[in-house]
Amino acid sequence: MQNAPPASAGIHTEPAGRHAAAERHPPPDTHTPADRYEELFVAVQREAVFADSKTFPDCAPLGAPQEILAAYRQACTAPGFDLRSFVATHFAPQRPALASQAEAPAQDLRHHIDRLWDELTRHPDQHPHRGSLLALPHPYVVPGGRFVEMYYWDSYFTMLGLAASGRTQLLHAMTDNFAYLIERFGHVPNGTRTYYLSRSQPPLFACMVALCEGCGGQGALRYLPQLLREHAFWMDGAQALAPGQAHRRVVRLSDGALLNRYWDERAQPREEAWREDVATAAAAPQRPAAEVFRDLRAAAESGWDFSSRWLGTPPAGAGRLQALATIRTTRILPVDLNALLHQLESRIAQLAAQAGDAATARRHQALAGARRAAMDRWLWNEEAGAWLDLDWPEQTPRRGLNAATATPLFTRTASAAQATRLADTLARRLLVPGGLAATEQCSAEQWDRPNGWAPLQWMAAEGLAAYGCDALAGEIRARWLRTVDAVYQREHRLVEKYALHAHPEASGGSGGEYPLQDGFGWTNGVTRQWL
Incomplete structure (x- = not known):
């Protein structure tokens, strides 16, 4: 590198003092496990008391955290101190969201997914006291396996399945949960744990709002304040940037254009x-x-x-x-993030006009137009026939194609000519026997070949269909459904990711930091919608 x-x-670079102070003194009700347990947290992780690093941050304390830390400090230097025994006495690990099935389920794939929603649903009165889980006002669906909290971008694809299964009340409840998170924290956290509050995930709240409205829920206009606040989170500091500068999630390029990271x-x-x-x-x-x-x-x-x-x-x-x-x-500067922000800006402009707020509508329509022009200049690569991520300090496109290149189709950011070029590129370079590959690169990381992921299939296929590329969209859908069904028939489960080999050799995916997880929210959602 x-x-x-x-x-x-x-x-x-922003002055270090501001962030350092924020990290040392977060609000009391959002203290992370590392904030609360200090050297105890480090000791538990360093000594691998739990095989999975996520287990301890998710544990529910069996007493007041400050009292547990005091007890540790008093006991840890005593001869024969047993850290594992101490942790077992003071903490309760959370159970996985869904256990693997040893026997073949009686239902076909469609009905199996319909049954899974109740098993993956959590309710506010089930939240452990004083743990890292953020309280929510309404029921929600978790992905599965080790992921026993609500996640941001996962949830949109999960909600597609809730809509197809007729679980619209739960879909509406989840939309309101995300609105609540924006109201409370100013953004949607990566997931509903205190240790996720310092970051978000791909901004899909606008898509959730549209889905909610389309399923008879609250009108999208009701959520305009939260959409505006989420946009402000992503654009924080933009106005003060000179060309070549960056602040948090915003970069001003050498020509003055703004894009996000x-x-x-x-x-x-x-x-x-x-x-x-x-x-x-x-x-x-x-x-x-x-x-x-x-x-x-x-x-x-x-x-x-x-x-x-x-x-x-x-x-x-x-x-x-x-x-x-x-x-x-x-x-x-990623293609998908900027396409989703273009969609958010366009949606805000539309809703503000509907509300009679002409100034807000004009401002966000101008922002959307400027972003689309910046994406055309900096991210569209005519030679490759694709949108490519940008190394912004070097002002050069990133080598290698990835499936995020299809997101501007999903968000209606691409022109018709770009869509035609991109469809050809996707078919030649990323379409494989089991669906759409995440990247062209094989590696030990889970978001590379041979793996494919439900959200990437959905955004590519739906985006292609929106531009009339129906044959390729249909091929991606068919190959993905064959992959999911082949693994379900053989292993009786739906999983987080899939190795996109030809049927019947399709299998669950591999690579990354943790084992393959069962459940699985976004796989269930996309599969159920397409079924």
């Missing part, structure tokens, strides 16, 4: 992957650890954690950790 550009390259407010190991992040930073001794942590967290905000999409060029013969240590997410 190339070294980060010097200050003269125009990268703006992924970011995280903290530059520390992710609490749910503490050991993994510490090991990754140690594999890059030439880089400041905080820089590695920030880029890992920013990739988690993207939802693509992790992928060659975010990596530099690893040394020859590098292992997985050395390759991952080249991560450079904050240097990259």
Whole structure:
């Protein structure tokens, strides 16, 4: 990986004191497990008391956290202190969301998914006291497996399935939960845990609002205040930027155009992957650890954690950790994020006009037009016939195609000519026997080949269909459904990701930091909608 550009390259760094103070003194009701348990948290993670780094941050304390920490400090230096026994005495691990089935279910795939919704639904009165789980006012669906909280972008694709299953009341409740999160925190967190509050995920609340309205729920206009507030979160600091500068999630390019990147407010190991992040930073001794942590967290905000999409060029013969240590997410302006923000700006303009707020409508229509022009200039690559992510300090497109290139079709950002070119590119470079591949690169990361993911299939197929590319859209849908059904018939489960081999060799996906998870929210949602 190339070294980060010097200050003269125009990268703006916010004064360290403001974020440092915020990290040291978060609001009391949003303290993360690392905030609360300090050296106890580090000891539990470092000594691998639990095999999965996510287990301890998700534990429910069996007493007041400050009293548990005091008890640890008093006991930890005593001869024969047993950390595992101490943790077992003071914490209760959360159970996985859904257990694997040993026997074939009686239902076909459609009815199996319909039955899963109740098993994956959680209610506010089930929230453990004093844990990391954020309280919500309404019921919601969790993805499955180790993921026993509500996630941002997962939920939109899950909600598609709720609509198809006729579970519209639950769909409406989830939309209101997301509105509540924006009202309380100013953004939708990555997931409903305190340790996720420093980042968001791909902004799909506008899509949820449209889906809710289309299923007889609250009109979209009701959610205009939350849409405006989410947009303000992503654009924070934009007005003060000079060309070549960046602040949080916004970058002003050399021509004055504004585009967005992924970011995280903290530059520390992710609490749910503490050991993994510490090991990754140690594999890059030439880089400041905080820089590695920030880029890992920013990739988690993207939802693509992790992928060659975010990596530099690893040394020859590098292992997985050395390759991952080249991560450079904050240097990259992603196609999908900017397309979704174009959609958000366009939707705000439409709703503001409907509300009679002409000034807000004009302002956001202008923002949407400026973003589309910036995307055409900086992200559309005529030679490749595709939208490509941009390394903004270098002002060069990222090599290698990934499935996020189809998002401008999903958001109606592309022109008809671009859609035609892109359909040809997708068919030649990313269409494989089992569906649409995440990238062209095979790696040990889960968002690379051979894996495919439900949200990528949905956005590509629905986007292609919107531009009249029905044959390719239908082919992606058919190949994906064959993949999901083949694994279901053989293993009696739906999973988080799939290895897109030809039927009947299709299998659950692999790679990444944790084992394959069952459930699974967005797979259920996209599959049920297409069935």
